[in-house]
Amino acid sequence: MMALRALAGAHGRPLLGAAAGGGRGLAAAAGAPAGAARRRLPGGPGGPAGPGPGGRPDTRGPGAWLRAAGRPPQAGPGAEPPGREGAAATRERALAAVEPRPPTAASRRTGALAVKCGMTAEWDAHGVRVPLTVLWLDGCQVTQVKTEAKEGYTALQVGAGAKRPKQVGPAVRGHFYAAGLGIKRRVAEFRVSPDALLPVGTPIQAAHFVPGQLVDVRGTTIGKGFQGVMKRHGFAGGNASHGASKSHRIHGSTGACQDPGKVWKGKKMAGHMGNRRRTVHSAKVYKVDPERQLVYVVGQVPGHKGAWVHLRDAVRPRKTFRQPDLPFPTFVLDPEAPPAAATAPAGPSPYDAFR
Numbered sequence: 001m002m003a004l005r006a007l008a009g010a011h012g013r014p015l016l017g018a019a020a021g022g023g024r025g026l027a028a029a030a031g032a033p034a035g036a037a038r039r040r041l042p043g044g045p046g047g048p049a050g051p052g053p054g055g056r057p058d059t060r061g062p063g064a065w066l067r068a069a070g071r072p073p074q075a076g077p078g079a080e081p082p083g084r085e086g087a088a089a090t091r092e093r094a095l096a097a098v099e100p101r102p103p104t105a106a107s108r109r110t111g112a113l114a115v116k117c118g119m120t121a122e123w124d125a126h127g128v129r130v131p132l133t134v135l136w137l138d139g140c141q142v143t144q145v146k147t148e149a150k151e152g153y154t155a156l157q158v159g160a161g162a163k164r165p166k167q168v169g170p171a172v173r174g175h176f177y178a179a180g181l182g183i184k185r186r187v188a189e190f191r192v193s194p195d196a197l198l199p200v201g202t203p204i205q206a207a208h209f210v211p212g213q214l215v216d217v218r219g220t221t222i223g224k225g226f227q228g229v230m231k232r233h234g235f236a237g238g239n240a241s242h243g244a245s246k247s248h249r250i251h252g253s254t255g256a257c258q259d260p261g262k263v264w265k266g267k268k269m270a271g272h273m274g275n276r277r278r279t280v281h282s283a284k285v286y287k288v289d290p291e292r293q294l295v296y297v298v299g300q301v302p303g304h305k306g307a308w309v310h311l312r313d314a315v316r317p318r319k320t321f322r323q324p325d326l327p328f329p330t331f332v333l334d335p336e337a338p339p340a341a342a343t344a345p346a347g348p349s350p351y352d353a354f355r
Contacts, residue, residue, distance in 0.1 A: 002287075047073045066130035081165065082180045087201075094142070094201035095332060103328040104195065110330065111190040111312025112140045112204040113160035114295065116219065117310040118305050122286070124345040133301045135311060136218075138162075140204040143179055145197055154194050155261060158204060160186025160308075182186075186308050198331040206251055207290045207331040209346035212324050214282040216316045218308035219302035223275035235269045278302045282314045282321075 082090065097258040103109075114135035121131050135158065144157035144253050162184045165173055179200045209215060229251040238247045251270065255263045280301050287296040301309055317323060332338075 015040050021235075033353050044243070045195045049130065062186075070282055077086045081177055082182065087182050088182055090201035091141070091203060094199040095203070098202055098332050099164070100329065100332060101195070101328060103326070104193075106193055107195055107328060108191065108198050109157045109194040109206065109313055109326065109328060110142070110158065110198065110210075110331045111138055111188070111310055112159055112208060113186055113188050114140070114309050115161075116301060116303050116307045116309055117294075117306060118150060118281045119300070120296075126349040126351065127351055128284060130298060131300070132296045133217075135297060135309065137204065137295065139184075139204050140145060141174065141181060141184070142200055142202045142204070143181060143184060144197045147197070148188075153191065154197060154347040155189050156198060157187055159184030159187040160239060170294045179297040187308055190312060191272050192329075198329055202330060205287050205290060205331055205333070206293045206295050207333075209288055209295055209311070210324050210326055211284050211285050211342045213285050213326065214314035214323065215285055215297065215311055216279055216281050217283055217297060217301040217309050217311055217315050218277065221276050221278050221302045222304050223238050226271065227273040229268060229271045232270065232273045235268075251295045282317050285344065287341065287343045291341065 049325050114137050117134040117136050119133050120130060121129050123129055139162065140158060140160040142156050143159040146153065146155040146157065148154055156186065159176075159181070161184055163185050165183060168183055173183060181201060224231070228249055230237050230249050235251060237249045238252070242249060251268070253306070254267055280299065283301070284298040285295060286298050289296075295311065303309055313323070313326070331339075
């Protein structure tokens, strides 16, 4: 306070009004109108951005203060959404650039993101009931290409689904807008061989997979919470009677005595069950529906209904199995001959062993 009084006497201006007048004294000392000390300067974040309707400062929009300073708003690369027409144009350009070619022994195709719709069943030609999991490829497209020269390896980033712009940040919006695509709900990366690279915007359709081939399906298992050893590890439990009291579902002894004097790591005990990344290897594709973008896989896959799974060619199929001819690097739709739903050929009848 004494320093402010001395400063006021030296300059002949009242500075003590800053404490009593809400900043008017400091504003007057700086030669600014009253209340300017409490406002941000024009051209700064949150400050007045210039004249607006009725003479008021125009602070509408995230880039208002940049416009007032004579600079364009910096909302990331490709700030403007491509729209339906722009996304369709990106898709058509990518399809025109894809050229079908024969694969080599070292070729590795990209995978796809799919939504687990649930399970159903069908009867094959021999009358055998086949349990099936239905996977839906919801607008799956290539969103980024990674090359050996730039990232040090070859891979494709694939996106599927859709989100509203307000559900993601500006960096994510700029990533998709710069590619000329809409915002995807989920993205994943698949390592591919250099000859299997695809341009940005290439759709990965259900016809990318062929009935009869083997695929690997990876997802997150259903979380079960904290469970005991009988449900988590299949323990038999204790006696139901014969003197057993409050020990029917316990795990029993967990270690030895003084030697080793501890419980070994990895001991099967009660704990959290589920909610882990798991892969079903060499699952058979039973049927493909290109019109509805559905892939039917024999058996179960990890995850609940509506969960996202990674679907790609099997990396270690059975030695006696030979994959059918697959479209390489991906399936390209022919408008004159659209594909129809196809089912894997039936194998030998299981009833032959009883005849």
